[in-house]
Amino acid sequence: MNTHPYLRAYLAGIFVPTLVLPLLLTVFIVVRIVLQAPVPIEQALIFPMAVVPSIFGLWNMLYLWSAPRIHYPIGLHGAVLPLLLMPMGALLATSLGVLAIGSHGVTWFQACQIPYTLIAPCFLAALVGYYLVWKYIVGFLNRVLGIA
Amino acid sequence: MNEDEQERMKKLLQQALPPVEADGGPSRDLWLAVLRRMDASPAALPWFDLALVAGLLGLAAFFPASIPVLLYYL
Numbered sequence: 001m002n003t004h005p006y007l008r009a010y011l012a013g014i015f016v017p018t019l020v021l022p023l024l025l026t027v028f029i030v031v032r033i034v035l036q037a038p039v040p041i042e043q044a045l046i047f048p049m050a051v052v053p054s055i056f057g058l059w060n061m062l063y064l065w066s067a068p069r070i071h072y073p074i075g076l077h078g079a080v081l082p083l084l085l086m087p088m089g090a091l092l093a094t095s096l097g098v099l100a101i102g103s104h105g106v107t108w109f110q111a112c113q114i115p116y117t118l119i120a121p122c123f124l125a126a127l128v129g130y131y132l133v134w135k136y137i138v139g140f141l142n143r144v145l146g147i148a
Numbered sequence: 149m150n151e152d153e154q155e156r157m158k159k160l161l162q163q164a165l166p167p168v169e170a171d172g173g174p175s176r177d178l179w180l181a182v183l184r185r186m187d188a189s190p191a192a193l194p195w196f197d198l199a200l201v202a203g204l205l206g207l208a209a210f211f212p213a214s215i216p217v218l219l220y221y222l
Contacts, residue, residue, distance in 0.1 A: 020222040027216060048220055085221055093220075108220070112213040122214050125207050126221055128200045133222070135197070144185050 005147045006061050012141035013060030016133055017053040024048055031111070039109045043096035047089050055085060060138060064147055074142070078134020082126040 025045065032039045063077045093099035093108070100107040105115035114122065142148035149157070193201070208215050 017222055020219060024216075024219045024222075027219070044220070048222070052222065082221065089221055108213075108217050112216055114213055114217065118211060118214070121207060121211075122217060125204055125214065126218060128204055129218060129222070132197060132200060132204075144182055146181075146185070 003146075005064060008145040008147050009060045009064040009142070010057035012138055012145055012147070013057035014053040015141055016137055017048065017056050021048055021053070028109075037111050039111055040096070040098055044093075044098045044109055046096065047092050051088065051092070052085065055081070056138075060142070064142075073135070074139045074148075075131045075135030078138065079127050079131040081134075082123070082130050086123065086126060 028039055028041045028044060031037045032041055059077070059081055063074055066077075067074075090099060094101065098109060100110070105113055106119070107113050139148060208218075
């Protein structure tokens with residue numbers, strides 16, 4: 001019987017972004033409709049809705065393929081992903097008007113000001129967050145689905 | 149169609165169609181194995197990962213504007 005391990009790896013990979021997306025959508029709707037902030041919700045949701053889940057799934061398929069050849073932990077594999085995702089997300093956000101680059105910092109969603117001095121800590125936080133998510137959630141799902 | 153022809157047709161059909169049992173799915177209930185794997189997962193976090201979680205929470209607490217940006221990438 002073909003057990004389709006790559007399909008299971010894809011499904012385990014998209015689990016976290018699929019759960020986070022409704023949360024993100026709720027935050028954006030509350031900020032825009034309740035707090036009346038001019039957040040460009042349609043443009044802001046393109047990346048987390050269309051790109052991130054697919055890349056998570058494909059990244060987990062890549063881990064399943066590469067883990068027997070190169071022995072390394074799944075947390076490290078996940079921590080590398082922001083190096084690919086953050087430039088892509090920033091480029092897309094800039095082209096869609098979600099991210100504005102200023103003289104003292106960047107402005108996300110026309111509302112969140114982040115000075116340049118905090119970009120490096122935010123990048124490290126993304127690495128840490130991805131490390132923890134991949135080690136504990138995606139790794140757990142891989143074990144449950146029998147592909148770890 | 150008489151009985152001989154029916155019997156012959158039955159044999160021909162049995163020869164033409166592969167047996168269903170050959171790839172009929174798992175022979176046992178797999179959900180119990182899934183439950184065992186979920187129970188066997190370690191629950192305790194190492195101190196290094198706890199420190200990373202604390203760092204993340206600290207950044208979110210001192211700089212809440214980073215929360216939607218980090219969620220944007222998840």
